[in-house]
Amino acid sequence: MQLGFLVDLHLCMGCKGCEIACKVENEVPLSTWRLRVKYVDVGTFPETKRTFTPLRCNHCENAPCERICPVSALHYLENGIVDIDKERCIGCAGCVMACPYGAIYIDPQTQTADKCTYCAHRIASSMMPACVVACPVEANIFGDLDDVSSNISKYIQRNQSNVQVRKPEKGTNPHHFYVGGGNVSLNPLASERPEGHHLFGKITSKMPVGGH
Amino acid sequence: MAAHEILAATNAVVSLDVATVTTTWPWLVTVNMWAKSIGTGVIFMLFLLLRTHPESGNKLRFVTAAAAFVFINIFLLFTLADLHQPFRMWHIFFHPHWSSAITIGSFMASAFLGLLTLLVFLAYTKKDETFDKVLLWVTILAIPVTLYTAALMAQCTARELWQMPAESAQMILAALLAGSAAMILLGGDKLTYEAKKSLGVVLGLSALMAFIIYMSEYVFGPMKAEEIAATIEYIKGDGPYTVMFWLGQWMTYLLPMLLIVLSRASKSENILKLAALLALVGLFIVKHVWLMIPQLLPMS
Numbered sequence: 001m002q003l004g005f006l007v008d009l010h011l012c013m014g015c016k017g018c019e020i021a022c023k024v025e026n027e028v029p030l031s032t033w034r035l036r037v038k039y040v041d042v043g044t045f046p047e048t049k050r051t052f053t054p055l056r057c058n059h060c061e062n063a064p065c066e067r068i069c070p071v072s073a074l075h076y077l078e079n080g081i082v083d084i085d086k087e088r089c090i091g092c093a094g095c096v097m098a099c100p101y102g103a104i105y106i107d108p109q110t111q112t113a114d115k116c117t118y119c120a121h122r123i124a125s126s127m128m129p130a131c132v133v134a135c136p137v138e139a140n141i142f143g144d145l146d147d148v149s150s151n152i153s154k155y156i157q158r159n160q161s162n163v164q165v166r167k168p169e170k171g172t173n174p175h176h177f178y179v180g181g182g183n184v185s186l187n188p189l190a191s192e193r194p195e196g197h198h199l200f201g202k203i204t205s206k207m208p209v210g211g212h
Numbered sequence: 213m214a215a216h217e218i219l220a221a222t223n224a225v226v227s228l229d230v231a232t233v234t235t236t237w238p239w240l241v242t243v244n245m246w247a248k249s250i251g252t253g254v255i256f257m258l259f260l261l262l263r264t265h266p267e268s269g270n271k272l273r274f275v276t277a278a279a280a281f282v283f284i285n286i287f288l289l290f291t292l293a294d295l296h297q298p299f300r301m302w303h304i305f306f307h308p309h310w311s312s313a314i315t316i317g318s319f320m321a322s323a324f325l326g327l328l329t330l331l332v333f334l335a336y337t338k339k340d341e342t343f344d345k346v347l348l349w350v351t352i353l354a355i356p357v358t359l360y361t362a363a364l365m366a367q368c369t370a371r372e373l374w375q376m377p378a379e380s381a382q383m384i385l386a387a388l389l390a391g392s393a394a395m396i397l398l399g400g401d402k403l404t405y406e407a408k409k410s411l412g413v414v415l416g417l418s419a420l421m422a423f424i425i426y427m428s429e430y431v432f433g434p435m436k437a438e439e440i441a442a443t444i445e446y447i448k449g450d451g452p453y454t455v456m457f458w459l460g461q462w463m464t465y466l467l468p469m470l471l472i473v474l475s476r477a478s479k480s481e482n483i484l485k486l487a488a489l490l491a492l493v494g495l496f497i498v499k500h501v502w503l504m505i506p507q508l509l510p511m512s
Contacts, residue, residue, distance in 0.1 A: 091296025
């Protein structure tokens with residue numbers, strides 16, 4: 001079994017329901033994100049449109065984070081998920097530096113690396129990842145890439161000419177696919193990034209407010 | 213904002229996203245690389261002096277071993293300080309993952325420190341013959357110890373700028389440059405004029421070669437990959453690291469080369485010392501710029 005994700009960007013409407021579901025399910029601290037939806041505006045008024053791209057760990061078959069981790073805190077599960085053992089992590093941030101998708105962060109509460117695990121704990125209980133459940137338009141398709149009859153395999157077969165991964169030139173073989181993606185949604189260098197259009201930019205690594 | 217090409221036809225602008233994290237590996241890692249260059253470099257230079265200028269090398273066993281010991285400890289201390297969970301450092305030795313350059317480097321650096329401690333003891337007790345035998349193995353081990361950071365940078369798949377062949381050459385050259393510069397300053401009157409001239413040649417040539425590699429990457433790197441082009445923009449024009457980059461290049465490479473030529477022409481040892489001092493300070497700046505600029509690039 002090799003679990004994978006596919007996001008149909010034609011369907012995604014940027015509601016950020018997946019983002020919130022992930023935050024709640026995994027208790028992701030303020031200023032950090034396992035999954036986020038990036039908005040990119042394209043065109044010049046009045047010919048404009050907005051693209052929405054959910055971004056999470058790609059669970060690469062050839063994962064640079066797994067390779068660089070000095071203590072095997074990042075490791076493969078049998079189902080292909082790249083999981084993390086936070087108790088073992090020493091916080092060297094090698095994985096953060098190695099991941100070409102910016103999917104790993106240092107958790108400000110535990111001071112260890114963290115990232116999307118495809119909700120491995122839910123998978124172990126035969127449940128779908130929280131973001132899949134929360135998506136109102138079923139833009140997130142999750143399943144076994146080794147099973148040709150799975151939803152994700154069928155989706156890939158139906159959209160063969162339009163299935164992409166991010167940064168294929170890195171040779172990481174992501175288990176995360178996009179349908180309907182373009183250069184501006186999948187290539188971070190294809191869009192400008194002006195100041196002032198990001199969330200919680202001034203929160204750095206402080207603990208969340210509360211408790212006193 | 214890097215000046216990579218945004219097509220006018222698409223006019224794509226990120227209108228909502230999370231903030232880009234820009235300092236995953238901060239200046240502590242710069243200290244790590246800088247101190248390691250000095251710690252391994254002085255060992256290379258002592259090995260060289262004992263064979264080419266034994267009259268000078270013989271007087272420098274203790275001071276060199278002690279300097280290497282101090283700087284390797286600085287390197288290890290700052291490596292530890294950079295960890296978010298420093299008290300779990302022992303996990304590396306009890307749960308080692310051998311595909312990681314960090315793991316291999318940790319074992320090698322620990323062995324290197326152990327041998328350096330032995331060298332200090334042997335130098336202090338004046339057991340020169342044994343010292344020289346151990347020094348051979350320490351010198352051999354110093355090569356992978358100084359190189360492993362290049363392997364680590366190469367394992368950072370996300371940072372296209374750090375390519376293994378170039379980084380490994382830069383690490384060895386940094387060790388030769390820092391080692392010769394530190395030895396010129398440490399040696400003082402114990403070094404003969406000829407020994408100083410030899411160290412000056414090592415300093416000048418390593419500066420020249422490192423400068424050539426940096427300039428090659430600066431000019432030709434952007435022709436190979438979009439990410440390198442975007443990264444190099446941070447040290448071009450009004451980029452945030454342009455001034456620091458050129459300050460580093462002048463202080464570490466260009467000025468020391470000029471000063472070494474001047475010192476040979478005028479037989480001035482003070483000018484050579486100035487070149488050594490500039491190179492040591494400048495190396496920190498050069499390393500810091502090269503560490504920081506790939507971290508400025510948005511990854512997703």
